[in-house]
Amino acid sequence: MIYPIVIYGHPVLKRVAPDISKEEYPHIKQIVNDMFDTMEVSHGVGLAAPQIGLSARIFVVNGNPLKEDYPEMENFRKVFINAHITEYWGEEEIIEEGCLSIPGMHEDVSRKSNIRIEYLDEDWNFHTDVFSGYTARVIQHEYDHLDGILYVDRVSQLRKRLIKGKLNGIIKGNFDADYKTILSGQKLKTIEK
Numbered sequence: 001m002i003y004p005i006v007i008y009g010h011p012v013l014k015r016v017a018p019d020i021s022k023e024e025y026p027h028i029k030q031i032v033n034d035m036f037d038t039m040e041v042s043h044g045v046g047l048a049a050p051q052i053g054l055s056a057r058i059f060v061v062n063g064n065p066l067k068e069d070y071p072e073m074e075n076f077r078k079v080f081i082n083a084h085i086t087e088y089w090g091e092e093e094i095i096e097e098g099c100l101s102i103p104g105m106h107e108d109v110s111r112k113s114n115i116r117i118e119y120l121d122e123d124w125n126f127h128t129d130v131f132s133g134y135t136a137r138v139i140q141h142e143y144d145h146l147d148g149i150l151y152v153d154r155v156s157q158l159r160k161r162l163i164k165g166k167l168n169g170i171i172k173g174n175f176d177a178d179y180k181t182i183l184s185g186q187k188l189k190t191i192e193k
């Protein structure tokens with residue numbers, strides 16, 4: 001199933017998503033597949049569960065569309081469940097980011113170049129991995145969604161003031177997106193766990 005994307009201003013995007021268990025989520029594989037499908041039709045490279053209205057510690061990444069600019073992301077297709085970043089290190093890098101939940105906007109965001117992350121895969125196997133470069137950036141962006149943080153929360157105070165009007169417009173639905181969306185105040189889709 002393709003889910004609509006929850007848009008900036010909806011409270012589910014500001015919630016800290018809880019860890020999930022095998023018992024609570026017997027249909028996790030279906031949810032993960034639907035998240036990959038939703039991300040692909042929306043032309044995203046990452047999607048976090050709160051963006052489909054599910055407050056749960058799950059995100060997916062598909063780096064393939066970025067392979068021209070970032071060869072290391074070719075065939076990088078991964079799900080992260082109960083993700084917890086345990087270490088950040090290296091240079092602070094400033095790179096422009098966008099987000100399916102904030103259509104039509106891009107802003108510079110500073111992030112660390114390396115991370116260590118603990119997570120489960122869709123078979124509930126535990127992993128701890130180190131990522132760097134653009135992969136680490138995409139993961140940090142998606143991971144932030146699980147903590148109720150959006151990339152626009154990480155821009156400078158000056159930029160925040162400058163983009164406030166545009167963000168207020170997005171809350172009200174003033175944007176173009178070539179995928180289905182849900183605004184604040186609209187009913188979320190029920191997701192079978």
Ligand code: ZN
Pocket residue numbers: 098099100101141142145
């Ligand atoms: Zn995002």
